[in-house]
Amino acid sequence: MRIEDQTIKHLQEWIGKSESILDTVTAAPVRALSATLDRPDPMPTMGTFLPELWHWLYFLPHARQSEIGPDGHPKRGGFLPPVPLPRRMWAGGRLEWIKPLVVGDAIERTSTIQSVTHKSGRTGDLIFVLVRHEISNAAGIALTEEHDIVYRDAPAPDDKPVAPTPAPTDATWTKTINPDDVLLFRYSALTFNGHRIHYDRRYVTEVEGYPGLIVHGPLIATLLVDLVRQSIPGSTLKRFEFRAVRPTFDINPFSVSATPDLALDPSGKTIRVWAQDHEGWLTMQATAVLN
Incomplete structure (x- = not known):
C-alpha cells in the first residue's frame, strides 16, 4: 500500500489531540501480575508501591465488541489517527518517574498526540505516531511517558527479513523466560489486549504469517525492569527507555539480561538491559536509570 501525501496531511490533523481518563x-491487578510473573510478592494493600511499568495495568481500552477490528484491536479512528496500514506495533518508549504511585491512588492520565511522521522503509511505508502521557495522582504529575507506535504494511512474499543484530555478551544478570501461551493469555487478559497475534495461533500463522504467537513488547519491557528489581533489591527507577528490535515468539525460550553501564555512569545507577532470542539475536534494548 502506497501512502499518499494527502493521506499524511489528513493523519497529521490529529496532532495536538488530547484526552483524559x-x-x-x-490491588487485584497487582496481585494478578505478581502471579503471572511468578513473583512471591506479599499481598498488596492500601499504600503498597506500584512497581515501575505496572501502571500499564490501568487506563485500559474498553472498546465495545462491535468496535473491534479483524485483528482484535479496536477499529481505526477515534483518539489515534486512522492509519491505513494493517500492522500496528508498540515500538518503544521513554518514561520518567517523578513521584511514586501506590495502591489506592486516584489517578488521571492525559494523553496528547505529539507527532505523526511518515518514512519509506526497505519494506514499504511506515507511519510513526508519538503519544505523550502524563499520569497524575493527588500530589500532581507522578509519571510521564512517550509512547512510540509504528504502523506498517504486511510484507510481500519476496521481502527479505531484516538482518538481525547480535545481543551483547557481557551480562551481569540473566534470566531465561519460557513464553508459553498461558503466560501470553494471562498478560493479554490483564491488559485487556484483544490483539490476536498474542493468543490466536491460527490467525498469527495463517493470516499474519508469523511462525508463532508474538510475545507482547510491554511484557518483555516489564520483565526487563523486573530483572533489575530482582538483581538490585530495593532499587527504584528514575527513567527507563526501551526499543523493540525484533519480534519474540512463544515457540522458543528467550532471555532478559542486564549489566551496570560503568563506562557511562561510574555510580552504577545506569543499567543496560536487553532481551535476546534463543539464537542470541537482540529483540529489545533498553536503559534503566536508578534513583
Missing part, C-alpha cells in the same frame, strides 16, 4: 490503582 480517570482510574484507581486497585
Whole structure:
C-alpha cells in the first residue's frame, strides 16, 4: 500500500489531540501480575508501591465488541489517527518517574498526540505516531511517558527479513523466560489486549504469517525492569527507555539480561538491559536509570 501525501496531511490533523481518563490503582491487578510473573510478592494493600511499568495495568481500552477490528484491536479512528496500514506495533518508549504511585491512588492520565511522521522503509511505508502521557495522582504529575507506535504494511512474499543484530555478551544478570501461551493469555487478559497475534495461533500463522504467537513488547519491557528489581533489591527507577528490535515468539525460550553501564555512569545507577532470542539475536534494548 502506497501512502499518499494527502493521506499524511489528513493523519497529521490529529496532532495536538488530547484526552483524559480517570482510574484507581486497585490491588487485584497487582496481585494478578505478581502471579503471572511468578513473583512471591506479599499481598498488596492500601499504600503498597506500584512497581515501575505496572501502571500499564490501568487506563485500559474498553472498546465495545462491535468496535473491534479483524485483528482484535479496536477499529481505526477515534483518539489515534486512522492509519491505513494493517500492522500496528508498540515500538518503544521513554518514561520518567517523578513521584511514586501506590495502591489506592486516584489517578488521571492525559494523553496528547505529539507527532505523526511518515518514512519509506526497505519494506514499504511506515507511519510513526508519538503519544505523550502524563499520569497524575493527588500530589500532581507522578509519571510521564512517550509512547512510540509504528504502523506498517504486511510484507510481500519476496521481502527479505531484516538482518538481525547480535545481543551483547557481557551480562551481569540473566534470566531465561519460557513464553508459553498461558503466560501470553494471562498478560493479554490483564491488559485487556484483544490483539490476536498474542493468543490466536491460527490467525498469527495463517493470516499474519508469523511462525508463532508474538510475545507482547510491554511484557518483555516489564520483565526487563523486573530483572533489575530482582538483581538490585530495593532499587527504584528514575527513567527507563526501551526499543523493540525484533519480534519474540512463544515457540522458543528467550532471555532478559542486564549489566551496570560503568563506562557511562561510574555510580552504577545506569543499567543496560536487553532481551535476546534463543539464537542470541537482540529483540529489545533498553536503559534503566536508578534513583
